[in-house]
Amino acid sequence: xxxxxxxxxxxxxxxxxxxxxxxxxxxxxxxxxxxxxxxxxxxxxxxxxxxxxxxxxxxxxxxxxxxxxxxxxxxxxxxxxxxxxxxxxxxxxxxxxxxxxxxxxxxxxxxxxxxxxxxxxxxxxxxxxxxxxxxxxxxxxxxxxxxxxxxxxxxxxxxxxxxxxxxxxxxxxxxxxxxxxxxxxxxxxxxxxxxxxxxxxxxxxxxxxxxxxxxxxxxxxxxxxxxxxxxxxxxxxxxx
Amino acid sequence: xxxxxxxxxxxxxxxxxxxxxxxxxxxxxxxxxxxxxxxxxxxxxxxxxxxxxxxxxxxxxxxxxxxxxxxxxxxxxxxxxxxxxxxxxxxxxxxxxxxxxxxxxxxxxxxxxxxxxxxxxxxxxxxxxxxxxxxxxxxxxxxxxxxxxxxxxxxxxxxxxxxxxxxxxxxxxxxxxxxxxxxxxxxxxxxxxxxxxxxxxxxxxxxxxxxxxxxxxxxxxxxxxxxxxxxxxxxxxxxxxxxxxxxxxxxxxxxxxxxxxxxxxxxxxxxxxxxxxxxxxxxxxxxxxxxxxxxx
Amino acid sequence: xxxxxxxxxxxxxxxxxxxxxxxxxxxxxxxxxxxxxxxxxxxxxxxxxxxxxxxxxxxxxxxxxxxxxxxxxxxxxxxxxxxxxxxxxxxxxxxxxxxxxxxxxxxxxxxxxxxxxxxxxxxxxxxxxxxxxxxxxxxxxxxxxxxxxxxxxxxxxxxxxxxxxxxxxxxxxxxxxxxxxxxxxxxxxxxxxxxxxxxxxxxxxxxxxxxxxxxxxxxxxxxxxxxxxxxxxxxxxxxxxxxxxxxxxxxxxxxxxxxxxxxxxxxxxxxxxxxxxxxxxxxxxxxxxxxxxxxxxxxxxxxxxxxxxxxxxxxxxxxxxxxxxxx
Numbered sequence: 079x080x081x082x083x084x085x086x087x088x089x090x091x092x093x094x095x096x097x098x099x100x101x102x103x104x105x106x107x108x109x110x111x112x113x114x115x116x117x118x119x120x121x122x123x124x125x126x127x128x129x130x131x132x133x134x135x136x137x138x139x140x141x142x143x144x145x146x147x148x149x150x151x152x153x154x155x156x157x158x159x160x161x162x163x164x165x166x167x168x169x170x171x172x173x174x175x176x177x178x179x180x181x182x183x184x185x186x187x188x189x190x191x192x193x194x195x196x197x198x199x200x201x202x203x204x205x206x207x208x209x210x211x212x213x214x215x216x217x218x219x220x221x222x223x224x225x226x227x228x229x230x231x232x233x234x235x236x237x238x239x240x241x242x243x244x245x246x247x248x249x250x251x252x253x254x255x256x257x258x259x260x261x262x263x264x265x266x267x268x269x270x271x272x273x274x275x276x277x278x279x280x281x282x283x284x285x286x287x288x289x290x291x292x293x294x295x296x297x298x299x300x301x302x303x304x305x306x307x308x309x310x311x312x313x314x315x316x317x318x
Numbered sequence: 319x320x321x322x323x324x325x326x327x328x329x330x331x332x333x334x335x336x337x338x339x340x341x342x343x344x345x346x347x348x349x350x351x352x353x354x355x356x357x358x359x360x361x362x363x364x365x366x367x368x369x370x371x372x373x374x375x376x377x378x379x380x381x382x383x384x385x386x387x388x389x390x391x392x393x394x395x396x397x398x399x400x401x402x403x404x405x406x407x408x409x410x411x412x413x414x415x416x417x418x419x420x421x422x423x424x425x426x427x428x429x430x431x432x433x434x435x436x437x438x439x440x441x442x443x444x445x446x447x448x449x450x451x452x453x454x455x456x457x458x459x460x461x462x463x464x465x466x467x468x469x470x471x472x473x474x475x476x477x478x479x480x481x482x483x484x485x486x487x488x489x490x491x492x493x494x495x496x497x498x499x500x501x502x503x504x505x506x507x508x509x510x511x512x513x514x515x516x517x518x519x520x521x522x523x524x525x526x527x528x529x530x531x532x533x534x535x536x537x538x539x540x541x542x543x544x545x546x547x548x549x550x551x552x553x554x555x556x557x558x559x560x561x562x563x564x565x566x567x568x569x570x571x572x573x574x575x576x577x578x579x580x581x582x583x584x585x586x587x588x589x590x591x592x593x594x595x596x597x598x599x600x601x602x603x604x605x606x607x608x609x610x611x612x613x614x
Numbered sequence: 615x616x617x618x619x620x621x622x623x624x625x626x627x628x629x630x631x632x633x634x635x636x637x638x639x640x641x642x643x644x645x646x647x648x649x650x651x652x653x654x655x656x657x658x659x660x661x662x663x664x665x666x667x668x669x670x671x672x673x674x675x676x677x678x679x680x681x682x683x684x685x686x687x688x689x690x691x692x693x694x695x696x697x698x699x700x701x702x703x704x705x706x707x708x709x710x711x712x713x714x715x716x717x718x719x720x721x722x723x724x725x726x727x728x729x730x731x732x733x734x735x736x737x738x739x740x741x742x743x744x745x746x747x748x749x750x751x752x753x754x755x756x757x758x759x760x761x762x763x764x765x766x767x768x769x770x771x772x773x774x775x776x777x778x779x780x781x782x783x784x785x786x787x788x789x790x791x792x793x794x795x796x797x798x799x800x801x802x803x804x805x806x807x808x809x810x811x812x813x814x815x816x817x818x819x820x821x822x823x824x825x826x827x828x829x830x831x832x833x834x835x836x837x838x839x840x841x842x843x844x845x846x847x848x849x850x851x852x853x854x855x856x857x858x859x860x861x862x863x864x865x866x867x868x869x870x871x872x873x874x875x876x877x878x879x880x881x882x883x884x885x886x887x888x889x890x891x892x893x894x895x896x897x898x899x900x901x902x903x904x905x906x907x908x909x910x911x912x913x914x915x916x917x918x919x920x921x922x923x924x925x926x927x928x929x930x931x932x933x934x935x936x937x938x939x940x941x
Contacts, residue, residue, distance in 0.1 A: 126499055127498075128495060128498065128499070151498075151503075152498040152499055152501070153498060153501045153502060153503050153504075156499065156500065156501035157501060161499075162499045164495070164496055164499060168493060168496045170488070170489045170492045170493060170496070171492065172488065172492055173485070173488055173489060173492070177485055177488075180482075180485065181485060181489050181497075181500050182500060184482070184485075184486060184500050184501050184502055185500065185501020185502075186501075229500070233500070233501065353738070354738045354741070354742065356741075400913070401913060404916075404917045405916060405917065405920075408916070408920055409665070410738070411661075411666075411667045412916055412920060414667055414738055414741050415667070415863055415867055415912065415916060416912075416913055416916050418669075418860055418863070419860075419864075419909040419910075419912045419913050419916075420909070420913070422857075422860055422905055422906070422908075422909040423905075423906050423909045423910065423913075425902075425905075426902030426903070426905040426906045426909070427902070427906060428902075429901055429902035430900050430901065430902045430903060430906070433901075434901070434902075539856070540749065543742065543745055543746065543749070546742055547742075547746070550739075550742075584753065584756065584757040585753055585754070585757055586753075587749050587750070587753050588749070588750045588753040588754055590746075591743075591747070591749050591750045592746075592750060594742070594743060594746050595728060595732060595743055595746065595747075596731075598731050598732055598735060598739055598743065599730075599731035602734075602735055602739075
C-alpha cells in the first residue's frame with residue numbers, strides 16, 4: 079500500500095534520512111523502531127507531507143492507482159486516507175473535545191457518515207462522550223491520547239501513521255490504546271507504528287524495521303526481530 | 319455635570335470601539351502567522367477613502383458599509399498574498415520589514431492619488447442629532463459607532479466559534495503543523511484571518527473619519543500602532559484580549575485628557591506608548607494572552 | 615591596522631579634494647550621505663548583526679540633535695527662543711564636539727531605559743516599542759516648548775558641521791562597528807541572531823549583548839542627529855521621522871544582513887538614487903513616488919535575494935585588505 083524508495087530527507091542542513099526503503103502492505107501493522115534521533119518521526123512527517131524529501135519516492139498504492147505523495151500537500155494526503163497522528167498527542171487544547179473530533183473530519187469530502195463515526199469514536203472511548211464540551215487542554219494525558227486517536231479516526235484513515243502512542247502514558251492506558259490499535263487493524267486499517275517501546279510494538283506488529291542513524295539497519299517479521307540478539311540487546315533491554 | 323461625565327464615558331467607548339476593531343485584526347493575524355502587520359492601520363485609511371468615493375457617487379450608507387468591508391477584506395488578502403506568503407518560511411524580522419514596506423507603499427500611493435492634504439469627511443447631518451440617554455444626551459454618531467462595533471464583534475464571534483472556518487482558524491492559531499495534518503488548508507485559513515481582520519479595520523477607518531471629520535493618507539498609521547498597543551495590553555493573539563485592550567486604552571486616553579489640566583492633553587500619545595513599554599516590562603503576556611515567547 | 619590607516623588616509627584625501635572642488639550643494643549632499651552611512655553602520659549592529667529589529671534611530675537622533683542644538687545655541691538668543699531653560703544652561707554656548715558627545719550620551723541613556731524592558735522580548739516588540747519611542751519623543755519635544763519652541767523647531771542653529779566633522783565621526787562609527795563585528799562580542803551577536811535559544815543555553819547573556827548593540831547604535835544616532843542639525847541649521851520635532859527609520863532599514867537589508875561594506879555601499883547608492891529621483895517626482899508632481907519605488911525594491915529584494923547584496927560577510931577583497939598585515 080505504501081512504498082518508500084531510497085528516501086533522503088533533510089531538516090534544515092541536517093541529513094536525517096539517508097536512503098530509506100520500506101513497504102507497508104494493505105492490512106498490515108508495521109512497526110518502525112529505533113533510538114531517539116534515528117529518524118522515525120522524520121519518516122512519518124515525510125509520508126504525511128510535512129517534510130519534502132530531497133530525493134527518493136513515496137508512493138501510495140490505492141485502488142489500483144499509484145500516487146506519488148512527495149509532490150502533495152499535507153491536506154491532500156489526508157484526503158487520500160493517509161492520516162498522521164503526531165507525537166505527543168498535540169490535541170488542540172483551546173478547542174472543545176467535540177471540536178477536536180470534528181477537526182479530524184475536516185478534510186472529508188462527503189459530510190455524510192460523520193455523525194456515525196462520531197458515535198463510533200464515542201463507543202470506543204466513552205470518556206470522550208462524557209467530556210464532549212470540555213476544553214481538550216483540561217483532559218488528562220491518557221484522555222488526550224484517546225482524543226488524538228479518535229481525532230485521527232474521524233478522518234476515516236486507510237493508512238494510519240501513529241507516532242509514539244505510548245509516550246508518557248500509564249501502563250494501563252498503554253494497554254487500552256494498543257488494544258484499540260489492534261481492533262482498528264482487524265477492522266481493515268493499515269498501520270505504520272513508530273514506537274520507543276519496541277517490545278510492545280513488535281508484539282502487535284506483523285513486520286518491523288529498525289532505524290539507525292537514518293538508515294534501515296534491520297528488517298523482517300516481527301517475531302524474528304523479537305528473537306534477534308542485536309534487537310534484544312539494543313531495544314528490548316534484554317542483556318544479550 | 320452629569321452631561322460632562324456621560325460625554326466622557328461615551329467618548330471613551332467610541333474611541334475604544336475604534337481601537338478594538340483594529341486591534342482584533344492585529345490579534346487574529348498575529349495569532350496565526352506570529353507576525354505584526356504594520357500595514358494594518360493603513361487599511362483603515364483605505365476604508366476611509368473608499369467611503370469618500372462611495373459617498374461621492376451617491377451610494378446609500380448601508381451599501382457603503384458593505385462595500386467598505388469588502389474593500390478591506392480584499393486589501394488584507396492582497397497584502398497576505400504579496401508580502402506575507404512569499405516570506406512565510408523566512409525569519410520573523412524579514413516579515414516585519416516586508417509589512418512595513420507595504421505600509422509605506424499604501425501611504426505613498428495614497429499621497430500620489432489623493433495628495434497629502436487633509437480632506438473633510440462628513441457623516442450625514444442626521445448623525446449629529448443628540449439622543450437622550452438617561453439624564454444626558456449623546457450624539458447619534460457615537461451611538462452608531464458603538465452599535466456597529468458591537469454588531470460586527472458579535473458576527474465575528476459567531477464566525478470564529480460557530481463555523482467550520484472559525485474552527486479551522488482557531489486550530490491553525492494553536493498549532494499550525496497539526497492543523498495541516500488534519501487536512502486544513504492553512505493558506506485559506508491565513509487568508510481568511512487577513513480578510514476578516516482587515517474588513518473590520520476598514521470599517522473602523524470609515525467611522526474614524528466620521529467621528530473626527532478629517533482624513534489624510536497617513537492618518538491610519540498612528541491609530542494603527544495604538545491599536546497594536548491595545549492588543550498587547552489585552553494579550554496579543556487573543557481576540558477577547560484585543561477587545562478588552564481596545565476599550566481600556568480608549569478609556570485611559572479620554573480620562574487622561576479629561577482629568578488632567580489642559581496643558582497636558584498634548585502628551586496623550588506619549589502616554590499610550592509609555593504604557594506599552596511599561597506593560598511589556600511588567601506583564602509581557604498582556605491581560606488575557608498566552609505566552610508570547612517564540613515557539614522553538 | 616596599517617591598512618586601515620591607509621584607507622583612512624585615502625578617505626581624508628578624498629574629503630580634501632571634495633572640500634576644495636565641490637560647491638555648497640554637493641558638499642551638503644556628500645555630508646548627508648556620510649551621515650546616512652554613519653546611521654546605517656550603527657543601526658546594523660542591532661538590525662544586521664544581532665538580528666534585532668529596531669526602528670528607533672530617528673528618536674535617538676531627535677534626542678541627540680535637540681540636546682546638541684540647545685548646547686551650541688548662541689547664548690544671547692537663548693532667552694528669547696528657550697525661555698524656560700535654567701539660568702545655568704542659558705548662559706552657556708558650547709563648541710560642537712562636546713555638544714555632540716553630550717547629545718549622543720543622552721540618546722544612549724534613553725536607549726538603556728527603553729532597551730531594558732523591551733530587549734528581554736524578541737523581535738516584533740522592539741520594532742513596535744521603538745516606533746512608539748519615535749512618537750513619544752516627538753510628542754515630548756512638541757510640548758516642551760519652553761525648551762524646544764515646540765512644533766516650530768529651532769532654526770538659525772550655527773552651521774558648525776562640515777564635511778571633515780562628518781568624515782571623522784563616520785570613520786569612527788565604521789571602525790567601532792568593524793571592531794565589534796570582528797571581536798568575540800560580534801561573534802556572540804551573530805550567534806544570537808542565528809540561534810537565540812542555543813546561544814542563551816551556552817550562557818550568553820542575551821539581554822546584555824542586545825543592550826550593547828542597541829545602546830552603541832543609539833549613541834551614534836544621537837551624534838548623527840546633532841551633526842545633521844548643525845549641517846542644515848534647523849531641527850524640528852518631525853525632522854527625523856518614521857520614514858527615515860524605514861529608509862535606513864531598507865539600506866541595511868539591501869546591503870546584507872550584517873555586512874558593513876554592504877550597508878555602506880547600499881547607503882551611498884540609495885541616497886544618491888533618492889536624490890536623483892527628487893526632480894522626477896517634482897516634474898511629475900507625484901510626491902511619494904520614490905518612497906513607493908524604494909519600498910517595492912525592498913519587497914522584491916526580500917523575496918528574491920533575502921541575503922541582500924553581500925550577505926552577512928564582508929566581500930573577500932575588503933576583508934583581505936583590512937585583515938592582512940601590511941608588509
